[in-house]
Amino acid sequence: MSQNTLYDKVWEKHKVAELPNGQDQLFIGLHLVHEVTSPQAFAMIEERDMEIAYPERTFATTDHIAPTEADKRERPLTDQQSEEMLSALERNTAENGITFFGFESGKQGITHVVAPELGLSQPGMTVACGDSHTATHGAFGSIGVGVGTSQIRDILATGCIAADKQKVRRIEVEGSLGEGVSAKDIILKIIQDLGVDGGVGHVYEYGGPAIRELDMEGRLAVCNMSIEGGARAGYINPDETTYDYLRGREYVPEGEAFEELKSYWESVRSDEDAEYDDVVTVNVADIDPLVTWGINPGQVVEVSQPVPAPEDFEARSDREAAEQALEHMDLEAGQSMLGYDVDVAFLGTCTNGRVTDFRRATEVLEGRQVADGVRALAVPGSETVRQRCEEEGLDEVFIDAGFQWRRAGCSMCLAMNEDSLEGDEVCASSSNRNFIGRQGSKDGRTVLMSPAMVAAAAVEGEVTDCRRFFEDSAHSLTADDVSEVAD
Amino acid sequence: MGDDDQHITEVGGTGVPIPGDDVDTDQILPAKFMKEVTFDNMADYLFYDARRDDDGEFNDHPLNRFEGANIAVVNQNFGCGSSREHAPQAMMRWGIDGVVGESYAEIFRDNCKSLGIPAVTADHETVTTLQEWIEANPDGDIEIDVEDATVTYGDRAVDVEITDAMQEALVEGIWDTTALMYSNMSKVERTVADLPYV
Numbered sequence: 230m231s232q233n234t235l236y237d238k239v240w241e242k243h244k245v246a247e248l249p250n251g252q253d254q255l256f257i258g259l260h261l262v263h264e265v266t267s268p269q270a271f272a273m274i275e276e277r278d279m280e281i282a283y284p285e286r287t288f289a290t291t292d293h294i295a296p297t298e299a300d301k302r303e304r305p306l307t308d309q310q311s312e313e314m315l316s317a318l319e320r321n322t323a324e325n326g327i328t329f330f331g332f333e334s335g336k337q338g339i340t341h342v343v344a345p346e347l348g349l350s351q352p353g354m355t356v357a358c359g360d361s362h363t364a365t366h367g368a369f370g371s372i373g374v375g376v377g378t379s380q381i382r383d384i385l386a387t388g389c390i391a392a393d394k395q396k397v398r399r400i401e402v403e404g405s406l407g408e409g410v411s412a413k414d415i416i417l418k419i420i421q422d423l424g425v426d427g428g429v430g431h432v433y434e435y436g437g438p439a440i441r442e443l444d445m446e447g448r449l450a451v452c453n454m455s456i457e458g459g460a461r462a463g464y465i466n467p468d469e470t471t472y473d474y475l476r477g478r479e480y481v482p483e484g485e486a487f488e489e490l491k492s493y494w495e496s497v498r499s500d501e502d503a504e505y506d507d508v509v510t511v512n513v514a515d516i517d518p519l520v521t522w523g524i525n526p527g528q529v530v531e532v533s534q535p536v537p538a539p540e541d542f543e544a545r546s547d548r549e550a551a552e553q554a555l556e557h558m559d560l561e562a563g564q565s566m567l568g569y570d571v572d573v574a575f576l577g578t579c580t581n582g583r584v585t586d587f588r589r590a591t592e593v594l595e596g597r598q599v600a601d602g603v604r605a606l607a608v609p610g611s612e613t614v615r616q617r618c619e620e621e622g623l624d625e626v627f628i629d630a631g632f633q634w635r636r637a638g639c640s641m642c643l644a645m646n647e648d649s650l651e652g653d654e655v656c657a658s659s660s661n662r663n664f665i666g667r668q669g670s671k672d673g674r675t676v677l678m679s680p681a682m683v684a685a686a687a688v689e690g691e692v693t694d695c696r697r698f699f700e701d702s703a704h705s706l707t708a709d710d711v712s713e714v715a716d
Numbered sequence: 717m718g719d720d721d722q723h724i725t726e727v728g729g730t731g732v733p734i735p736g737d738d739v740d741t742d743q744i745l746p747a748k749f750m751k752e753v754t755f756d757n758m759a760d761y762l763f764y765d766a767r768r769d770d771d772g773e774f775n776d777h778p779l780n781r782f783e784g785a786n787i788a789v790v791n792q793n794f795g796c797g798s799s800r801e802h803a804p805q806a807m808m809r810w811g812i813d814g815v816v817g818e819s820y821a822e823i824f825r826d827n828c829k830s831l832g833i834p835a836v837t838a839d840h841e842t843v844t845t846l847q848e849w850i851e852a853n854p855d856g857d858i859e860i861d862v863e864d865a866t867v868t869y870g871d872r873a874v875d876v877e878i879t880d881a882m883q884e885a886l887v888e889g890i891w892d893t894t895a896l897m898y899s900n901m902s903k904v905e906r907t908v909a910d911l912p913y914v
């Protein structure tokens with residue numbers, strides 16, 4: 230049993246009661262709502278003739294179905310079902326006094342991008358959303374949990390969820406990242422090491438030098454993919470990086486109130502002598518950028534490594550999954566991902582749709598062109614991100630390079646709007662899931678990677694080592710290097 | 717308030733094996749079908765892509781072969797991926813009353829509990845034996861006893877595991893957590909009063 234970790238402290242602080250079924254009733258300090266998973270929950274509340282318990286702790290926006298082409302955002306939306314979902318959300322939030330960041334607000338975007346940048350997500354909170362990537366908010370040192378629709382109903386009605394406390398695994402991330410390697414590579418490496426179900430029954434506490442060095446946006450990317458590793462949540466202890474980021478944001482108080490909050494934030498940090506259920510170490514000092522080669526986020530290699538063979542895996546389930554992956558991706562074991570042809574480049578999502586991600590991509594794209602035949606989409610995670618990027622002139626770099634510069638939304642991450650893969654297209658994607666069918670086509674193929682790697686793939690029309698486009702390209706590998714190694 | 721008296725001590729019926737590890741919610745209920753504002757039609761979309769061949773005809777997916785089944789038998793890490801309750805909702809509306817599997821993703825299991833669907837676990841051997849048995853006995857009855865944590869089929873009874881929270885919730889009929897937690901509202905207020913950020 231863990232003790233005196235941030236998770237323990239925040240849990241205790243929010244625990245209302247022990248329920249007769251043995252679970253804890255946990256108060257949720259920030260409830261984020263979007264159009265897809267909430268309408269059924271609001272309907273249940275209405276059916277029971279109940280009221281929303283904490284409307285002022287509830288914030289909504291629209292992301293999954295949001296059209297990302299400016300002229301498609303006119304109302305009513307062309308897609309009737311999308312229009313219905315959006316109007317339902319507008320109605321539900323208006324009737325219940327819930328703040329809604331719609332298209333007109335200038336703040337619309339993916340819940341997990343919007344809440345952090347507005348300062349809604351803060352250390353020491355419990356955050357819930359009807360979306361599995363709620364772990365993202367753990368980057369501030371909060372407990373972020375994804376919930377289903379019945380639990381959304383619970384939160385709307387009572388402000389609480391019924392939850393089982395998880396074990397806490399400390400992941401000590403050692404080493405310093407090399408040039409061209411990013412937070413996305415850290416989390417892909419962790420999932421590679423621990424597996425897609427390695428975190429089941431756990432929350433992950435990420436720490437160590439490599440995590441301390443990350444800026445907030447990098448930390449958000451790491452925590453975002455906790456669920457891909459099977460963990461119910463993931464978090465990072467708050468520190469000066471966290472407080473500096475929060476200072477001055479719209480929903481963060483100033484002056485004395487800030488200092489008061491800060492002492493609370495400090496108090497929930499895991500103690501020096503905190504006890505964890507287990508501790509693992511991952512070293513990222515020498516890693517190359519990583520890319521997935523398969524159909525789950527654990528099927529990942531450093532871009533220089535050959536794709537493994539099914540027989541390389543010990544567990545029967547991993548062998549079967551590898552066979553299925555090779556077939557779906559049309560890959561041979563031993564082949565490298567370098568040189569794997571790409572039809573679509575997709576930059577955005579709640580993992581990598583923030584300003585620094587777009588900056589990173591433009592470092593590669595500046596003065597270069599997207600390869601012929603590649604469809605390239607840059608989709609800011611929020612309208613705030615879009616405006617920031619435009620102020621910096623990043624949009625022009627994208628447009629000049631041949632990218633489409635879009636409005637905010639989830640877009641091709643799961644293709645609930647009109648952005649979708651066609652047939653068996655291959656997508657170099659900065660998103661978090663490469664499941665079969667995820668990007669809208671059941672034969673579509675997704676290769677997950679960092680923003681810089683997506684930009685590099687767009688330029689080359691194939692998976693390539695982004696480091697060749699950076700000043701210090703000593704480490705970058707080409708397909709030829711690797712085939713030499715393989716020979 | 718909802719029905720407080722919904723004790724679920726056992727569920728049963730014929731079975732359907734859904735083999736494979738890491739079956740994610742994008743397969744169980746593809747995102748393109750999440751655009752409806754109610755769960756009413758979700759049964760039609762269950763494993764939509766996997767159940768059809770390229771020209772849209774039903775293939776030999778187990779859900780097509782074992783129409784009318786009540787107990788799904790699955791392997792490791794079933795229901796991983798997104799938090800969409802649409803997935804267990806679709807299973808429930810298709811007719812699934814209980815699941816036997818090697819392991820589940822946490823959110824999926826929570827969602828099952830919220831819907832009153834027992835999701836029990838057993839080791840690989842036990843699960844695959846049961847899957848094979850269903851293939852050989854498509855009309856055979858399978859019974860999940862939630863109280864005793866056993867699964868009975870043919871002339872066999874096997875022990876399975878069920879989390880305490882799920883067992884309590886189902887057997888005591890208190891899986892309607894809204895009602896349960898609503899009765900604690902004064903305690904909620906006390907907890908909130910003590911939070912520096914509210």
Ligand code: SF4
Pocket residue numbers: 292293339340341360362578579580638639642643660661
């Ligand atoms: S960007 Fe993708 S993963 Fe993130 S909330 Fe949207 S659909 Fe989910």
